[in-house]
Amino acid sequence: MIEVKDLHKHFGTVKAVDGVSFSARDGEITGLLGPNGAGKTTTLRMLYTLMQPDRGQALIDGIDLAKDALAVRRQLGVLPDARGLYKRLTARENIDYFARLQGMDEALIRTRREQLIKALDMADIADRRTEGFSQGQRVKTAIARALVHDPKNVILDEPTNGLDVMATRSMRQFMHRLKEEGRCVLFSSHIMQEVAALCDRIVVIAHGRVVADETPDALRAQTGEANLEDAFVKIIGSEEGLAA
DSSP states (O other): EEEEEEEEEEEETTTEEEHHHHOOOOOOEEEEEEETSHHHHHHHHHTTSOOOOOOOEEEEEEETTOOOOHHHHHEEOOOOOOOOTTTTTTTHHHHHHHHTTTTOHHHHHHHHHHHHHHHTTTTTTTSSSSSTHHHHHHHHHHHHHHHOOOSSSEEEETTTTOOOHHHHHHHHHHHHHHHHHHHHEEOOOOOHHHHHHHSEEEEEEEEEEEEEEEEEHHHHHHHSSHHHHHHHHHHHHHHHHHHH
């Protein structure tokens, strides 16, 4: 479970994250939505310890990231906005390298790696260098690398960005599988169809603040809109009007 309590992050005079609070529960997919510049990626980067919050608290399975960042990283599998693969290594070598960083023994590394290669349908690319991979192949490798240590909590920053139709479909199916395994899945997306199909709960951020935190049905009922995209536009539009 991921718990966020009054997180703040400033860059000079810019309030990128201005008191964000929400929870993402085990066995659910939580969507983090908002327009560009709303503070989504900054929030996620603080959660996976790439940035330190100026104020507030975040707990990963009850562990305070400010007090034990290393323990938090062990509880997280992260697909960042920059996929960050080592281009000279094969897909299999990328997975193994990150498994060793997690302190896994070689027998367990082999078992988990092969499970993920099968689950993500990577057999045809496992022994190719990642330089020259398609976007879908890069994402698959980065996902396998993120999950090799079998984390209970998974953070995905726009996991289907740049993927073709078949790769997007495969990624959505994989996210459902993570949920069925009882993991906590937190992801950001700009694609309303994707959010509607995947999310148990939606957290909407605008101007660095949470402006909605509901189930998809509750968001539609709250705004009086039958379509989730229309509901999102109404929420963001109201917030923009208030900000102006």
